[in-house]
Amino acid sequence: MRVSIRKASVTDIEALYEIERECFTFEALTKEQLISLLHDADSFTLLAQVNDEIAGFIIGKTYKTKDQLVGHVITIDVASKHRRKGVGRKLLKALEEIFMENGVEVCCLEVREDNISALNLYRKEGYEAVGKLEGYYERAHGILLKKQLKTP
Template sequence: MMPLQLTILRAQPSDIPQIVGIEMVAFVDPWDEMTLRETLNCFPETFFVAKTNGDLVGFIVGGIEDTGEEVYGHIMNFAVAPRCRRRGVGRHLLRRLEQEYAILGANGIQLEVRVSNTVAQEFYHSLGYREVFQVASYYSNGEDALVMMKWFRF
């Protein structure tokens, strides 16, 4: 498949309906529209969408966490429309968020992924993420989460 011509932009309130559409098909426990709107309101600088020909095909959102010892980015939600997967959309979104976290002074980035989602784990590995630990019963259905991190080297 040909890579898509993408534009990565900060999410806008008008993007939420399309984000909800992707969310509903991407996850067994999707965030609802209100949660996505609240997230955009709280994290406007670190909520990005990917568009091709005006069509929203993916999104990523996270926040900055400061432990007092380390500052790192935390990916909270990330999905690509099924028809556009394996075409560079996720890679571009993740790199844009990593860039924003670096600008904001983060030392690295963290995320949680289902232990059963080996496709996503391989994707993150390919971009330098490594397993840190597991969290038991993290998801609503009782599935464990694998916490992965990538440390920035400047």
């Protein structure tokens, strides 16, 4: 199995939107939100291809706080038939690389407290829970996770 990662463009929108709807029932991004993120200069959308088929994607955005540049993982989506093949891990690592190339020191994200697959992935990749987000999702609480990418 060959997994390759590349930057996404607006021409990939139909595939991205289909995977987004497959992955999220209540919290799916709209097509307009995805397009806006694809055009946003501070956002990075990477997609994974498995044998030339789009299998998943990740979107991250950077923002400045008072003293550092933070990378925020907005979403990570892998189509059901391509899960448990290492695609999610590859996407996350590729986004972290891009964040670091852009001077990001800390990466953060939110996850539903009942999303075991995502929680396992993030923990294995070195993310730590730093807070509970009460009522963050429509039907669940969230957890805020953080990972230090570079020693400041």
